[in-house]
Amino acid sequence: MSNPLSALQVPVVQAPMAGGPSTAALAVAVARAGGLGMLAAGYKTTEAMAAEIRKVAERTDRFGVNLFTPEQDPxxxxxxxxxxxxxxxxxxxxxxxxxxxxxxxDDHYAAKLDHLVAQPVPAVSFTFGLPSVDDVARLRSVGTAVILNATDEAEFTAALALDPDAVVVQGAEAGGHRATHGQAKTPQEISTADLVSSVREQTALPLIAAGGVSGRDDAADLLERGADAVQVGTLFLTAQEAGTKPAHRRALLGGEHxxxxxxxxxxxxxxxxxxxxxxxxxxxxxxxxxxxxxxxxxxxxxxxxxxxxxxxLWAGTGFAGCRETTAANVVDLFRGL
Ligand SMILES: Cc1cc2nc3c(=O)[nH]c(=O)nc-3n(C[C@H](O)[C@H](O)[C@H](O)COP(=O)(O)O)c2cc1C
Known part of the structure; x- marks a missing residue:
């Protein structure tokens, strides 16, 4: 398997969105449009995760699976x-x-990881903390690209030590959960743009910038600062293929919140x-x-x-950019960047 990030036609990663919004249809539509589709394993059984992977893998190899790492702060x-x-x-x-x-x-972490080693997928990303050295080695040994998350410079340095294939740097504007390594931490207020600029100086590793992208201009700025791609969640919540609840969609589009x-x-x-x-x-x-x-x-x-x-009603600060549209149209916002 080649690193799916190097095969991107459009520099956009569809954020994995646990709790319903991420569907196999969304990941496939994004991949077919030229971005990286992601499945969210969070809150699912291992069997449900495996069934979704099968649906996507039949249609594309430009996808990954996201796992919640076990919580380190009890x-x-x-x-x-x-x-x-x-x-x-x-x-x-x-x-x-x-x-x-x-x-x-622990969200069936070990069983999910075992499955992903037995039935490899192109990429696995982790949130809420870092996997062990052994977890990373097992995925690597079956040809899977490993993507880690960081919300500040210290977390980024810790992620780099695991020698990942890419790091998602998530700024304060991001919708949904902050990826902080440990729940007890108060997430830093650093913006996605500032975080990209500061970590870009430390490494040549592929960086995926996440948080607050409301359209093409935000993405262009993040790429200019050194990101290789943007990870977009909120804008995909109102795509037809997403499994977002109707009330959540209406709230994002309605202008009342x-x-x-x-x-x-x-x-x-x-x-x-x-x-x-x-x-x-x-x-x-x-x-x-x-x-x-x-x-x-x-x-x-x-x-x-x-x-x-x-x-x-998970939403990033860029939610005003949400439209009732298709996932391919969202990907198209970033084409040619
Ligand atoms: C509804 C929703 C669910 C999310 N679930 C996950 C998840 O399961 N795993 C993960 O790594 N990130 C998750 N995130 C965070 C995204 O990966 C990403 O950091 C964020 O969406 C980027 O900011 P944006 O929403 O402003 O585009 C979620 C975000 C949203 C909006």
């Missing part, structure tokens, strides 16, 4: 209990049982979302508590169904 049980208490009134209003903290789960906030209220990990009633109401109670908080808020989010005020 949640504090007392903080989880306090957050559960804060959720109770909301649960009562929604008519669902008051959530209690569950056990830590004016700003984004970085919040731990949905999952216990810092993530950028459209500010809504849920983010406002629980802001004062938020705690580091990933992944337990994700599972505690899941029934409340499910009960909110079509009400955008009760959902995690």
């Amino acid at each position: 949640s504090d049980p007392a903080q989880l209990d306090a957050f559960a208490d804060a959720l109770a009134p909301l649960a009562a209003e929604l008519g669902v049982p008051a959530p209690r903290p569950g056990e830590y789960t 004016e700003e984004t906030v970085v919040t731990r209220v949905f999952s216990g990990r810092a993530a950028r979302a459209l500010r809504n009633r849920f983010t406002d109401r629980l802001a004062a109670a938020q705690v580091p508590g990933y992944p337990q908080v994700h599972y505690m808020t899941a029934p409340l989010r499910a009960a909110s169904a079509d009400d955008p005020e009760g959902l995690n």
Whole structure:
């Protein structure tokens, strides 16, 4: 397998987006249009991940799979209990049982990695931390390109030490979860542009710039600063092929939500979302508590169904660039850069 980054016709990586938006159809459409399609393994069983990979691999070899690395900062049980208490009134209003903290789960990390070694894919990217030296070596030995994530210079230096094939540098504008190595960390405010400029000086390694790309001009600036490609999430959320919930799509396109906030209220990990009633109401109670908080808020989010005020409306600061369109049209924004 050749490094899929070197085979890009358009310098765009479709961000893996766990929780529904990433679909096999989205990854295939992006790959066919000339970008790199990514599947999100997060929150799925190994079998579900494998089934999605089969669907994509039949159609393209320009794709990768993203894994959540096991959380390195354990949640504090007392903080989880306090957050559960804060959720109770909301649960009562929604008519669902008051959530209690569950056990830590590692998102089937080892089984997913074993599968990816047994049935290799062109690229594997990691978020929320770094894989072990052994994990990297196993993927490399089967010809898979390894892509790591970093949100600041220290994380970038740690990523470089693993000799990856590329690093996604994620700036503060990014939608969805910040990729910080450890949930306890307060993510730095450094912009994607500044992060690219500062890490470019340290290495010739392929850099993928993620965060806040609202259109062609933002991408051109990041490439000018030394990025080899941009990783775009939010703009793909309103592509037809994405599995984004209807209420989330409407909120991104509707103009009623004016700003984004970085919040731990949905999952216990810092993530950028459209500010809504849920983010406002629980802001004062938020705690580091990933992944337990994700599972505690899941029934409340499910009960909110079509009400955008009760959902995690992940969005980067560039969400005003979202259009109701096809994935190929989003890729086309970056053609020729
Ligand atoms: C809905 C959504 C889900 C995301 N899920 C993941 C994920 O599963 N894995 C990951 O590495 N990054 C995830 N991200 C972050 C993206 O990889 C990327 O850093 C971000 O989308 C870039 O910023 P932008 O949204 O402003 O384009 C997600 C982003 C969004 C918007």
